[in-house]
Amino acid sequence: MILKNAKLYGQEGRWNIGVKGEQIKTITPHTSQNETSDVNVIDLQGKIVLPPYVEPHIHLDYALTAGTPRWNQSGSVFEGIEIWSERKQIANETKDDIKKRALKAIKMQLKHGIQHVRTHVDVSDPKLRGLEALLEVKEEIKPWMDLQLVALPQEGLYTKSDGEELLIKALEMGADVVGGIPHYELTREDGVQSVLKALELAVKYDKLVDIHCDEIDDDQSRYIEVLAGESLKLGMGDRVTASHTTAMASYSNAYTYKLFQTLRKAKIHFVALPKANLHLQGRFDNYPTRRGLTRVKELLNEGINVCFGLDSIMDPWYPLGDGNLMDVVDTGLHACHMTDHDHIVTALNLITTNGAKALGIEEGYGIKEGNKANLIVIDSDSEYEAIRTQATVLYSIRNGKVMVETKPAETTIDVPGLLW
Numbered sequence: 518m519i520l521k522n523a524k525l526y527g528q529e530g531r532w533n534i535g536v537k538g539e540q541i542k543t544i545t546p547h548t549s550q551n552e553t554s555d556v557n558v559i560d561l562q563g564k565i566v567l568p569p570y571v572e573p574h575i576h577l578d579y580a581l582t583a584g585t586p587r588w589n590q591s592g593s594v595f596e597g598i599e600i601w602s603e604r605k606q607i608a609n610e611t612k613d614d615i616k617k618r619a620l621k622a623i624k625m626q627l628k629h630g631i632q633h634v635r636t637h638v639d640v641s642d643p644k645l646r647g648l649e650a651l652l653e654v655k656e657e658i659k660p661w662m663d664l665q666l667v668a669l670p671q672e673g674l675y676t677k678s679d680g681e682e683l684l685i686k687a688l689e690m691g692a693d694v695v696g697g698i699p700h701y702e703l704t705r706e707d708g709v710q711s712v713l714k715a716l717e718l719a720v721k722y723d724k725l726v727d728i729h730c731d732e733i734d735d736d737q738s739r740y741i742e743v744l745a746g747e748s749l750k751l752g753m754g755d756r757v758t759a760s761h762t763t764a765m766a767s768y769s770n771a772y773t774y775k776l777f778q779t780l781r782k783a784k785i786h787f788v789a790l791p792k793a794n795l796h797l798q799g800r801f802d803n804y805p806t807r808r809g810l811t812r813v814k815e816l817l818n819e820g821i822n823v824c825f826g827l828d829s830i831m832d833p834w835y836p837l838g839d840g841n842l843m844d845v846v847d848t849g850l851h852a853c854h855m856t857d858h859d860h861i862v863t864a865l866n867l868i869t870t871n872g873a874k875a876l877g878i879e880e881g882y883g884i885k886e887g888n889k890a891n892l893i894v895i896d897s898d899s900e901y902e903a904i905r906t907q908a909t910v911l912y913s914i915r916n917g918k919v920m921v922e923t924k925p926a927e928t929t930i931d932v933p934g935l936l937w
């Protein structure tokens with residue numbers, strides 16, 4: 518297959534991408550002389566080709582459960598946890614029920630050009646049904662999507678009496694990443710201990726770490742300094758991710774200045790979840806209401822890796838979402854005051870290469886000769902216009918085969934007599 522007349526994301530010129538089997542074989546300049554008679558040619562007419570989108574933070578085992586058994590009225594993180602806990606007790610879902618919901622959500626993600634996903638999975642359920650379901654989904658979906666599973670002690674590692682035992686069991690069953698939720702533990706000390714335990718288990722079982730960290734509008738919630746400081750001491754920062762860190766929006770600048778010194782040295786990754794956290798944070802404020810997002814622009818300015826994720830598709834924490842990361846980018850750029858030209862034209866890094874770094878999948882990721890032919894084509898010939906128009910994913914190609922194709926909508930406007 519040849520993808521001819523392509524624009525490569527972030528590069529000038531037009532290119533022909535030759536795909537043989539599952540691999541990108543050649544990338545050569547596109548000229549009118551090198552037209553080919555190969556029947557399997559897709560003319561991209563200058564549209565942008567880029568590596569598949571990376572969703573670094575979603576909860577597939579929670580997907581499509583919003584409103585059952587009840588809606589989250591306060592819109593807070595903590596009511597979400599309460600509702601989920603109630604639901605587990607009464608819904609009595611089988612492994613197959615959970616798989617069905619997860620696969621419906623995955624279908625939405627595939628449609629939107631995502632091929633790499635890190636999903637958190639609740640391991641507070643003594644039967645670990647969510648994990649069993651997602652381990653099976655991970656294997657079944659492998660030809661089309663790479664899935665990483667985070668063992669998340671959703672109801673607290675120490676708040677729930679068997680939390681630690683279940684987390685260890687989940688890691689032994691095959692979860693790829695150790696999770697945590699220190700701001701939900703009963704005491705500050707338990708929170709600190711849960712972070713230390715996550716790092717200890719990651720070393721012991723050779724896993725990555727991704728902590729739901731400081732997802733609260735409390736300027737005293739400072740588990741990020743523990744996570745970053747201890748990762749630095751252990752020399753494992755690039756294997757560690759901090760998700761949410763919304764309390765950072767409430768820290769004083771003096772404290773943040775000191776914190777950033779540690780973050781720079783530690784080299785940990787950050788996941789910002791603009792849609793979910795604009796919805797969840799600031800719920801206990803009068804006016805002005807805080808946006809409650811982590812300091813995305815400042816972290817990026819310091820050379821710290823930040824990526825964007827969606828977090829939820831219709832669950833007790835967030836009632837909307839259909840898997841679309843371009844929509845997350847649009848919201849995030851607005852909410853983080855990143856609507857200047859330079860941030861707009863590089864915004865897709867937030868859902869491609871930056872996500873790949875956080876997931877530790879950089880090797881083999883990207884449009885390069887010799888790499889797997891995993892790529893997407895979006896309906897725009899400029900990086901700026903792609904963001905302005907929230908360009909649709911026209912093709913998602915996996916292992917050299919077209920997996921998803923979307924025809925752009927066609928609009929006719931019958932308003933004659935104007936100089937359009």
Ligand SMILES: [Zn+2]
Pocket residue numbers: 574575576637729760828
């Ligand atoms: Zn989450």
